[in-house]
Amino acid sequence: MSWLIQNRDEALRIVPMESRHIPAVMVIEKQVQFEPWTEKIFRKEIEKNFSLCFVIERSRNSSEKSIVIGYLCAEKILDEVHLNNIAVARNFQRCGYGKALLGFLLSAAIREEASVIHLEVREDNIAAIKLYESFGFKITGKRPDYYNSAHGKCSAILMSLRL
Numbered sequence: 001m002s003w004l005i006q007n008r009d010e011a012l013r014i015v016p017m018e019s020r021h022i023p024a025v026m027v028i029e030k031q032v033q034f035e036p037w038t039e040k041i042f043r044k045e046i047e048k049n050f051s052l053c054f055v056i057e058r059s060r061n062s063s064e065k066s067i068v069i070g071y072l073c074a075e076k077i078l079d080e081v082h083l084n085n086i087a088v089a090r091n092f093q094r095c096g097y098g099k100a101l102l103g104f105l106l107s108a109a110i111r112e113e114a115s116v117i118h119l120e121v122r123e124d125n126i127a128a129i130k131l132y133e134s135f136g137f138k139i140t141g142k143r144p145d146y147y148n149s150a151h152g153k154c155s156a157i158l159m160s161l162r163l
């Protein structure tokens with residue numbers, strides 16, 4: 001399962017994450033996450049039986065090697081999809097790539113006949129919360145003081161989208 005948008009100057013692709021993508025994914029992970037995952041965690045994610053892990057790649061023209069600009073890791077457990085990670089490289093944020101990745105996950109979840117998508121997000125992560133709300137995710141709960149943050153602890157907000 002993949003997705004391609006192409007014009008004269010560039011091509012964007014969403015493709016399943018493979019081990020060859022992990023070095024580029026790690027560069028972004030360390031750049032944008034407060035508590036970055038390790039390479040080992042990404043390897044485990046892509047090896048899961050019901051893994052839904054994707055990268056979005058961009059190439060400027062047909063001869064240029066594509067670069068990873070964002071990724072998403074989710075998994076299907078029974079009829080539920082759990083979104084475990086999503087990130088876009090800092091230079092490419094606010095260009096619609098997060099929306100493209102999440103939209104792609106929604107299509108995949110519907111195709112897999114999931115009935116709900118769950119996720120957890122830091123209470124202070126306004127960008128991510130706005131992104132999820134734009135797809136109709138609703139807050140369903142809170143885990144107080146769940147994450148470490150620069151100012152001590154930070155709560156986790158639980159969000160879900162019924163499909």
Ligand SMILES: CC(C)(COP(=O)(O)OP(=O)(O)OC[C@H]1O[C@@H](n2cnc3c(N)ncnc32)[C@H](O)[C@@H]1OP(=O)(O)O)[C@@H](O)C(=O)NCCC(=O)NCCS
Binds near residue numbers: 122126
């Ligand atoms: C959250 C993240 C993936 C969003 O990716 P993105 O490519 O920048 O998002 P998009 O450009 O597709 O934006 C989609 C919507 O999200 C919201 N949004 C994104 N960034 C925002 C910001 N900085 N402030 C407020 N809203 C924001 C807006 O509603 C936006 O729609 P709009 O541009 O039409 O207003 C990105 O900010 C990121 O990688 N953050 C670091 C990693 C992270 O926090 N991941 C989430 C873990 S739960």
